[in-house]
Amino acid sequence: MKKIILDCDTGLDDAVAIINAVADKEIKLMGITTVAGNVNLEYTTRNTLDILYSIGEEGIGVYKGEKKPLARELHTAEDFHGKSGIGDLVLKRSPADIKSIHAAEYMAKTISDNPGDIIIAAVGPLTNVALLLTKYPEIKKDIKEINVMGGSLCGGNATQFAEFNIYADPEAAEIVFSSEVPLTMVGLDATMKAKFQKKDLDFLREEKNSRSSMTVKIFDSMFRIRDSQGKDFVVFHDSIALIASLKNELFTFENHPIMISTDSKTRGETRVHEKGQKIKVAVGFDSEGFKNYMKDIFGNSEG
Numbered sequence: 464m465k466k467i468i469l470d471c472d473t474g475l476d477d478a479v480a481i482i483n484a485v486a487d488k489e490i491k492l493m494g495i496t497t498v499a500g501n502v503n504l505e506y507t508t509r510n511t512l513d514i515l516y517s518i519g520e521e522g523i524g525v526y527k528g529e530k531k532p533l534a535r536e537l538h539t540a541e542d543f544h545g546k547s548g549i550g551d552l553v554l555k556r557s558p559a560d561i562k563s564i565h566a567a568e569y570m571a572k573t574i575s576d577n578p579g580d581i582i583i584a585a586v587g588p589l590t591n592v593a594l595l596l597t598k599y600p601e602i603k604k605d606i607k608e609i610n611v612m613g614g615s616l617c618g619g620n621a622t623q624f625a626e627f628n629i630y631a632d633p634e635a636a637e638i639v640f641s642s643e644v645p646l647t648m649v650g651l652d653a654t655m656k657a658k659f660q661k662k663d664l665d666f667l668r669e670e671k672n673s674r675s676s677m678t679v680k681i682f683d684s685m686f687r688i689r690d691s692q693g694k695d696f697v698v699f700h701d702s703i704a705l706i707a708s709l710k711n712e713l714f715t716f717e718n719h720p721i722m723i724s725t726d727s728k729t730r731g732e733t734r735v736h737e738k739g740q741k742i743k744v745a746v747g748f749d750s751e752g753f754k755n756y757m758k759d760i761f762g763n764s765e766g
């Protein structure tokens with residue numbers, strides 16, 4: 464079992480990653496930390512609590528983190544995730560409370576209680592993780608690895624240069640990428656290989672459990688947004704980063720020295736540059752293998 468802390472800005476594909484993390488028997492989801500990104504922190508935290516409640520997992524701790532990037536104004540993505548971050552869905556409100564300690568403090572404590580065992584799957588802007596590494600530098604050696612959904616060697620989605628999560632908080636990304644903690648960049652080079660069309664998730668409609676029915680609702684909501692943009696596919700970026708250390712065989716990795724641009728023109732670009740840190744980068748991904756993975760975890764799901 465891999466012990467994972469999921470740091471997310473829930474968000475439609477973050478919501479699917481949460482359900483994946485609960486449904487995958489190889490994952491022990493230690494807790495979820497929230498950050499501002501796709502929408503503001505109040506929404507990302509509320510969505511996280513409510514998604515967990517919708518699948519009967521309100522016992523998993525939710526820890527609220529940073530409400531804005533380290534050095535910039537908040538940049539959100541309502542165009543892709545809807546005004547509240549969860550498309551046009553209205554979720555039942557979870558009765559669970561947000562935990563009282565800050566996301567970075569929770570991560571530091573969990574890592575020091577489980578030295579060498581914790582994987583951080585960071586699928587939003589890297590603000591909370593940067594704070595963890597700067598405020599608690601002594602725990603760096605005890606982090607097993609950080610899997611970042613972010614970056615791209617093949618052009619961006621927030622701008623022509625930059626992927627959204629890195630664009631949103633490039634100063635935080637710079638801290639995390641140069642921290643020397645084992646890090647895998649799972650960016651658009653990998654995630655955009657797995658495009659799901661409507662028919663690809665028909666199998667989920669046959670499953671009869673809360674996890675599959677919630678995922679179908681999210682998927683349909685994603686599609687309503689994508690239809691309005693004239694696009695016929697959706698991508699589960701955050702689920703792919705979540706499984707980077709579990710399903711190695713689905714990925715092709717290369718090591719590259721990466722620098723993060725903080726310049727105004729190329730803000731958030733993840734650039735191969737001789738002065739950058741050597742980073743493990745996912746450059747390829749087996750899309751059919753991922754579709755089978757989704758079938759496996761939802762097919763075996765009891766929730």
Ligand code: BDR
Nearest residue numbers: 474477540586627628700
């Ligand atoms: C990333 O940006 C967000 O909008 C998604 O949730 C994902 O983490 C993809 O670029």
Ligand code: CA
Nearest residue numbers: 474477586587
């Ligand atoms: Ca995200």
